[in-house]
Amino acid sequence: MKLEGKFALVTGGRGGIGRAIVARFLREGAVVYAADLSPQGSLADHDEDGSRFVQMNVADEAAVQDAMAQVRSACGKLDILVNAAGIEIEKTIEETSLEEWNQSFAVNCTGTFLTSKHALPLMRQAAKSGTSASIINFGSYDGFIADPGLAAYCATKGAVHALTRAMACDHGPEGIRVNAICPGYIDTPMLQSFFAGEGSGGGGGNIETLQQAVRDVHPMRTYGTPDDIANLVNWLASDEARYASGQLWVLDGGLSAQVQQMRL
Amino acid sequence: MATQEAAIVTGGSRGIGRAIVERLMADGTNVVTCGRGPRPDDLPESVVWVQADVSLTGDAARLIKAANHAFGRVNLLVNNAGVQVEKTVADSDDDDWNLVMNVNCKGVFNMCRAALLDMAAHGGNIINIGSISGRVADPSMALYNASKAFVHGLTRSIAVDHGPKVRCNAIRPGWIMTEMAGDAFALATDPEKAMTDALARHPAGRLGKPADIANMVAWLASDQSAYVTGECFTVDGGMTAASPLNPGLF
Numbered sequence: 001m002k003l004e005g006k007f008a009l010v011t012g013g014r015g016g017i018g019r020a021i022v023a024r025f026l027r028e029g030a031v032v033y034a035a036d037l038s039p040q041g042s043l044a045d046h047d048e049d050g051s052r053f054v055q056m057n058v059a060d061e062a063a064v065q066d067a068m069a070q071v072r073s074a075c076g077k078l079d080i081l082v083n084a085a086g087i088e089i090e091k092t093i094e095e096t097s098l099e100e101w102n103q104s105f106a107v108n109c110t111g112t113f114l115t116s117k118h119a120l121p122l123m124r125q126a127a128k129s130g131t132s133a134s135i136i137n138f139g140s141y142d143g144f145i146a147d148p149g150l151a152a153y154c155a156t157k158g159a160v161h162a163l164t165r166a167m168a169c170d171h172g173p174e175g176i177r178v179n180a181i182c183p184g185y186i187d188t189p190m191l192q193s194f195f196a197g198e199g200s201g202g203g204g205g206n207i208e209t210l211q212q213a214v215r216d217v218h219p220m221r222t223y224g225t226p227d228d229i230a231n232l233v234n235w236l237a238s239d240e241a242r243y244a245s246g247q248l249w250v251l252d253g254g255l256s257a258q259v260q261q262m263r264l
Numbered sequence: 265m266a267t268q269e270a271a272i273v274t275g276g277s278r279g280i281g282r283a284i285v286e287r288l289m290a291d292g293t294n295v296v297t298c299g300r301g302p303r304p305d306d307l308p309e310s311v312v313w314v315q316a317d318v319s320l321t322g323d324a325a326r327l328i329k330a331a332n333h334a335f336g337r338v339n340l341l342v343n344n345a346g347v348q349v350e351k352t353v354a355d356s357d358d359d360d361w362n363l364v365m366n367v368n369c370k371g372v373f374n375m376c377r378a379a380l381l382d383m384a385a386h387g388g389n390i391i392n393i394g395s396i397s398g399r400v401a402d403p404s405m406a407l408y409n410a411s412k413a414f415v416h417g418l419t420r421s422i423a424v425d426h427g428p429k430v431r432c433n434a435i436r437p438g439w440i441m442t443e444m445a446g447d448a449f450a451l452a453t454d455p456e457k458a459m460t461d462a463l464a465r466h467p468a469g470r471l472g473k474p475a476d477i478a479n480m481v482a483w484l485a486s487d488q489s490a491y492v493t494g495e496c497f498t499v500d501g502g503m504t505a506a507s508p509l510n511p512g513l514f
Contacts, residue, residue, distance in 0.1 A: 147507045185509065217509050259402045260465045260508045262439075262458065 001029035002238040007075040007126070009033040009067070011058050011115055012085030013051065014041025016188025017138075020226030021082055021233050022051045028234060031075065035067055035115075036085070042189045058085045058111025061118075068118045077125035080237040082136045083112040086156075088190055090197050093151045101152050108156035109163070112137050116167060120176070127175030132242045136233055137164045139180040141252045157182075161248050168246030177245040179236050184252025185214060185223035217261060219254030270335035271485070272327060273297045274318050274375060275345030276311070277304045279442040280393065283474030284342055284481050285311055291482055294335040298327055298345070318345050318371030324378040337386065340485050341379045343372045343415075344393045348408040356407055368411035369418075376422060376432075383430045390432040391484050392419050393477070394496055396504050399436065412436075416496045423494030431493040435480050438500020440472040467502030 008025050012018040013034025018041065025032045026049065034051040035058070052074075054067045071078055087107045089100045116135055123133040142150060143157035164180040171178060185191060195207055195214075215222050232251055235241055250256060271288050275281040276297030288295050289308060296312040303313035312334045316323035331338045347367045349360045372392055379388060397405060398412030415434060422432035439445060439462065452458035463469060480499050483489055498504060 142507070145505055145507050147509065214509060255508060257401055258508060259397060259400050260503055260506070261403070262462045262465070 001027070002234065002240070003080070004029035006030045006079040006237075007033075007071065007077060008080035008082065008237065009035060009054075009071060009078055009115075009119065010082040010084055011035045011056070011111065012041065013082075014039060014043065014046055014053075015084065016042060016190060017183070017186060017226045017229050018082075018084040019043070019046075019049075020230040021084060023049060024227070024230040024234050025080070025237070026050050028238075030080065030237075033067070033071060058083075058115050059106035061114050064114045064118050068122060072122055076122075077129065078119050078122035078133070079126040079131070080134050080136070081116065081119045081123065082138075082233060082237070083115055084138050085111050086138055086190075088150065088153045088194070090149050090153075090194065091151065092149055095149075096152050104152040104156050105159075108153070109159045112160055112163060116178075120171065123171075123176050124174055131239050133176045134237045134241065135167065135176060135178045136236050137167075137178070137180040139164065139182040139248055141182050141184045141250055141256045143182060143248075144250070145256060164248065165246050172245055177236075177241070179241075179244060179246070180248050181229060181232055181236070182248050182250045182252070183224065183229055184250070184255045185218070186229060187223055187225055191223070217255065218252075219258060222253060224251065224253055269337055269339045270294045270296055270331040271340035271342065272331050272338055272375070272379070273342040273344055274327075274371070275299060277301065277307070279444070280437065280440060280474045280477050281342075281344040282307075283478040284344060287475070287478035287482050288340075288342075288485065291485075293340065293485075296327065296331040296334060296338075298323075317367075318343075318375055319366035321374050321378075324371075324374040327375070328378045328381075337382055338379055339383075339388050341375060341383075341388070341390045342393070342481060342485075343375050343390070345371055346393065346411075348405060350404050350408075351406065352404050353406045355404075360407060364407040364411050368408070369414045372415055372418060376418070380422075380426060380430065384426050385429070387429045388431075389485060390419075390422060390430060391481055392432070392434040394419070394434040394436045396436045396438045396498060396500050399498075400504060419496060420494050427493055431489075433484050433489075433492060433494070434496040435477060435484070436496055436498040436500070437477050438472055438498070438503045439466070440474055440477060442474065445471070465503055465506065465508075466500075467506060470501065472499065472501055 008030045013022045014036040022034045032051045035054045035056040040046040056063045056067045126133040139160045140157035142154045143161045146154050168178040271293045273285050276285040277299040285295050285297050298314045298316040300317050314327050314330045316327050392415050394415040395412040397409045398416050401409050419434040
């Protein structure tokens with residue numbers, strides 16, 4: 001078990017990708033806090049998994065401070081922070097209201113900022129204990145290349161990429177590593193909602209055909225699973241990754257390695 | 265001693281190279297260009313043609329000499345000549361490797377090295393034609409993709425090693441409508457559908473024209489870009505800024 005004796009907190013910990021990360025951390029022997037808006041997160045229900053649930057809106061500073069106070073009193077340090085909470089608004093900038101724009105930034109950027117900021121004192125404690133503390137942010141391949149009709153989302157993820165490098169620079173000397181994972185298409189409620197939505201062309205169409213077409217565009221001929229993401233998060237969280245910091249780890253089945261595929 | 269200055273554009277017989285030759289001429293530059301074949305009939309008379317293979321060290325020196333003889337010193341070199349072999353690594357043989365690497369890599373190196381004999385001391389400007397395929401992979405174009413990544417890397421090295429006398433930049437064209445691209449569309453199962461699909465992948469709403477690349481060359485050749493060096497500029501109508509997964513196309 002790679003994470004024995006470590007304390008971890010995962011925001012969006014009851015969502016599609018967050019759950020897989022929480023489950024993996026538990027299997028690797030960590031004590032895991034799953035932070036989310038509700039115990040079931042973005043899925044329909046939730047079975048007891050051994051994680052400690054903290055109700056927390058990542059954009060609410062008081063709630064974030066409360067959550068960190070809980071971790072402090074119970075554990076005294078935090079070795080691993082995963083900022084996996086995120087939302088996606090499927091609109092162009094013209095269709096996006098100021099409220100939707102602010103909401104996107106509040107969760108995807110401000111949430112990463114606030115949670116990391118208030119976790120730092122606990123993470124310094126972890127770093128002092130001799131092993132590196134690890135923050136793992138969630139960027140996206142959309143922070144590099146744009147999907148149509150996802151303007152605010154693309155912008156927030158680009159911001160997370162830059163924030164990741166900045167945090168790695170500032171807090172590396174304290175023994176805190178900061179990386180971002182940039183997933184491509186991962187089978188989550190967010191992706192299924194995108195398939196069913198207007199912007200995807202899937203509204204009213206055959207969702208199976210659409211899903212197959214999406215798989216076929218990937219060099220690996222499939223889109224990813226939350227477990228694929230958890231595999232890399234687990235490595236970045238572990239001491240095996242002790243020299244890995246400030247990097248953007250694209251995990252997309254090769255999608256963004258290729259030129260657009262013309263139908264010739 | 266001649267008082268004029270010269271530009272060398274390799275591979276100027278057709279396509280992107282020809283557009284660069286014509287644009288530089290229109291901007292008042294003396295141009296020398298080359299190709300492995302005889303002088304094209306429709307090449308403007310004032311352009312000096314040298315039959316040369318840039319992958320041969322001797323030919324590169326001969327090209328510089330011809331430019332010196334005709335117009336004086338060479339202050340602009342545009343490395344445009346290139347070949348492509350449409351194969352995967354598994355399918356490529358030694359001849360494919362030699363062809364692609366000799367022209368696309370050694371050719372650019374040869375020309376830069378020959379031009380730098382003078383440029384390193386007296387100043388100059390080098391513009392290399394790379395490709396978006398040197399950044400993201402075109403399927404079944406393994407050696408071509410790799411050769412273009414070489415061009416991008418060499419561009420940065422020349423800028424770093426030979427600044428401030430020499431500026432060196434690269435352009436990464438996307439899909440430019442040349443005879444080669446036209447043939448590919450003509451051979452598609454449904455040419456019209458293929459074109460509609462291709463257009464939808466370009467935020468600019470059209471494929472590139474050789475003149476689009478020549479415009480960028482003209483800017484990089486001008487004093488407007490005096491502070492620009494060591495960069496690779498993508499000119500692709502926005503294609504590589506967009507996800508290859510444009511679900512509206514399915």
